[in-house]
Structure formats: C-alpha cells, structure tokens
Amino acid sequence: MQTHIAPRFQNDPSVTEADAILRSCVHCGFCTATCPTYQILGDELDGPRGRIYLIKEFFAGAPATEHTLEHLDRCLTCRACETTCPSGVRYARLAEIGRAHIEAEVGRSALERLKRRLLRAIVPHPERFRLLVQLGDACKPLLPEALARKVPTLPKPKPRPTAPQATAHPPRRIIALAGCVQSVMTPATGAALEQILGTLGVAADVPTRAGCCGALSLHLGAHGEAHDYMRRNIDAWWPLIEAGAEAILVSASGCGSMVKEYGEALQNDPDYAEKAARVAALARDPSEWLMEHAGEIPFVAADRGTVAFHVPCSLQHAQRLHGGVEMLLQRAGYRLTEVRDSHLCCGSAGTYSILQPVLSQQLLDQKLSALREGEPDCIATANVGCQMHLQNGSETPVRHWLELCAEALAP
Numbered sequence: 001m002q003t004h005i006a007p008r009f010q011n012d013p014s015v016t017e018a019d020a021i022l023r024s025c026v027h028c029g030f031c032t033a034t035c036p037t038y039q040i041l042g043d044e045l046d047g048p049r050g051r052i053y054l055i056k057e058f059f060a061g062a063p064a065t066e067h068t069l070e071h072l073d074r075c076l077t078c079r080a081c082e083t084t085c086p087s088g089v090r091y092a093r094l095a096e097i098g099r100a101h102i103e104a105e106v107g108r109s110a111l112e113r114l115k116r117r118l119l120r121a122i123v124p125h126p127e128r129f130r131l132l133v134q135l136g137d138a139c140k141p142l143l144p145e146a147l148a149r150k151v152p153t154l155p156k157p158k159p160r161p162t163a164p165q166a167t168a169h170p171p172r173r174i175i176a177l178a179g180c181v182q183s184v185m186t187p188a189t190g191a192a193l194e195q196i197l198g199t200l201g202v203a204a205d206v207p208t209r210a211g212c213c214g215a216l217s218l219h220l221g222a223h224g225e226a227h228d229y230m231r232r233n234i235d236a237w238w239p240l241i242e243a244g245a246e247a248i249l250v251s252a253s254g255c256g257s258m259v260k261e262y263g264e265a266l267q268n269d270p271d272y273a274e275k276a277a278r279v280a281a282l283a284r285d286p287s288e289w290l291m292e293h294a295g296e297i298p299f300v301a302a303d304r305g306t307v308a309f310h311v312p313c314s315l316q317h318a319q320r321l322h323g324g325v326e327m328l329l330q331r332a333g334y335r336l337t338e339v340r341d342s343h344l345c346c347g348s349a350g351t352y353s354i355l356q357p358v359l360s361q362q363l364l365d366q367k368l369s370a371l372r373e374g375e376p377d378c379i380a381t382a383n384v385g386c387q388m389h390l391q392n393g394s395e396t397p398v399r400h401w402l403e404l405c406a407e408a409l410a411p
C-alpha cells in the first residue's frame, strides 16, 4: 500500500514504524472474513482493513473524529486478522500506535477517562482487586439481577495441594508468574502448575515481587506505566535467570503473549533492552514446556469425561500455539468435543467486556453456543480473563486446563 506521512508526524519514530506496517498491507481484505467485529457489525470500518485505512488516512493528515476512535475501540485486539493475513501485517502493533495518536488528538469524555483510570488503578493490584470483588459480592443483594450475575465471586480458599519435592538432578529452575487477576480469582491454576512440575522433580520459583505483566496498562494506552510493570518483573526474575532458570512459565495466555513481547516493548530502553529480550526468549506457555515432557507426566489412565476447549486468542493468534493443550488434555484422559468457529474471540479481551459490554455479550453468547454444541461435562481454557467471562454465562464449569491435568495425576 502506498502511504504519505504528514509533515507533523515525520520525526516520530512510532509513526515511522506504523508506516512500515501500513506499506506491508496489500489491501486484499482476506482478514475481514475472520474479524469478529466485522462479522457482527458488517461495517468495513469495523474490520481490520477499514481500521488500517483509518490509521493510514490519519497519519496522512486527515482529521480524526470520535467516530474514528470508536471504530478502533471496537477492535478486540484478538489478532485473528494477523493469523489470516497472507502478507504478515503486524496489525496489533499498528493499532496500538494508531490508537495512541488518535486518542491523544480526539480525547475522551470525563466518564471514559475515569473508567480507564479506575481499571488501571485497581485491576493490576491484587489486594485492591480482591477488595473490590469482596465489596461487589457484598452488594450483590442490592443490585438488579442482571448486574448481580456479572459480579464475580472470590473462590473459596482451598488448602494448596503440596507439590512433590524437587528431585531433578542436576536441579532445574523454572520461574512461574502468579499474575494479578489470576492470583486472586483462580489461584488453583498456579497450584496445578506447581503440582505438575513437582511430579517431574522440578520446583517453580514464584517471586512475589513480580506482578501484573503490563498488558492491561498497555492496552489502555498507558505505555509508560506498562513499561514500569515490565521492568519490575524483569528485576524480580533477573537473579533467578542469572542462577540458571531455564524458562518463565506463564499460565495465563494473555500475560504470556505480553511477556513474550517484552523485548520489543523495551527495545529502546538502554538499561533494560538486553534483559527484556532474554526474558522474552525464556517466556513459554506451560503447554509448550510440558509437551516436551508429556511422556514423563504420571497421568493415571481413566476416562475423565468430555471437555470443550476454548482456545484463547492470546494462545492461538498472539502466541501461535496449536494443539499442545489439546494433546495434554487427551493424555490426561479427557475426550475433546468439536468446537465450531474456534478461531473467534469470546469477547473477554482484557478490559473489553467492561468498556464494550454490548459487543462483548454478543460474542460471549455466540461462543457459549458453539462450546455447548458437543454437550461437554466441562469447558477448559488457558486464560483467566476468558475463564471468568465464559463462566459468567455458563452453568457448565469453566476451568483452566492445568487444573484438569493436575486432577489426573497419580496421588
């Protein structure tokens, strides 16, 4: 695609990067067919090609309006378009740059600014987030039923299963990220990972100084804040990396895709660029690491019922991982049901379900109907956001696949 960059952007390195991405797009429109928001709204400007066009016009000097920002805000950043694109267009990076510039030009209403500020002030901080969930839970009887159903409930505290002693020789070090929302809402996921690693004689190091991966702030346009979270995590992990940690396992696939991009995010930071690249290279989804050891995991053979696996966009489109979780679930004794349109987003998408509730609900309804078709005993997924979002509309239990695998281990 030919581009023309307006003089006022010509010295901006992020616009130069956006320009290179714009030029790689041949405007073929293949991506439109797999875009969930285009499928629902049927408007070219609510699909990837239309959004690319809006960003191109803006950087060429066209004025942006609140409608331009609205079309960009409706994007889930699910990256299904990237998987489909034959030209390798890095749409998510382009959208991030475009949205930041257009938001700075158009501005947001006081209410929208407040919502975003509150999300950033609460969600990445586990203690504040826990307090908010407890408060919401206590207020449920006062809320209209439809709203009360959307308020999550904290899980009942359970004794953490004791992970077997690390016995590998020579000792192996694995770092695990507890995360922010996952540590509060689904702590069983981290416990399950530690249990599985323990059966392989490996202990997980979970430094308490590490926390939010930075994705929430980044997606809300607070790039400096996101980079601070990244630097804090790198500082927390670095002594373990220097001591020989072989991988950083991130069991929430949304956070995993973020940590894998630390190198790119901090490439211009002279103090952290090298460390960030090392961290990104060590980051793995647990399914990647466990696949290499699948034959050694002591699953007890049994028929454990049917599971519909919802593949998060962050696993299939951002990390481009396919089939590993499914293979591990099958080895653990679960029968997988067919899931129609598995490439489509469930509508969770970080804070999307809060900021775009109508579209998010439509996508949730579609996803749950596809997941229910095989009448599964359980729905499994790989990301805390999807897990909470799906459970919100489902009577069928929704669990992280690591929990299901841990239940199949020899006692």
Ligand code: SF4
Binding pocket: 024, 025, 026, 027, 028, 029, 030, 031, 032, 048, 049, 081, 084, 085, 086, 087, 088, 089, 091
């Ligand atoms: S992003 Fe890729 S698939 Fe979409 S219009 Fe551009 S080149 Fe075609």
Ligand code: SF4
Binding pocket: 034, 035, 036, 037, 038, 046, 047, 048, 051, 074, 075, 076, 077, 078, 079, 080, 081, 082, 091
């Ligand atoms: S990231 Fe997802 S919602 Fe956004 S344009 Fe691409 S396919 Fe559509």
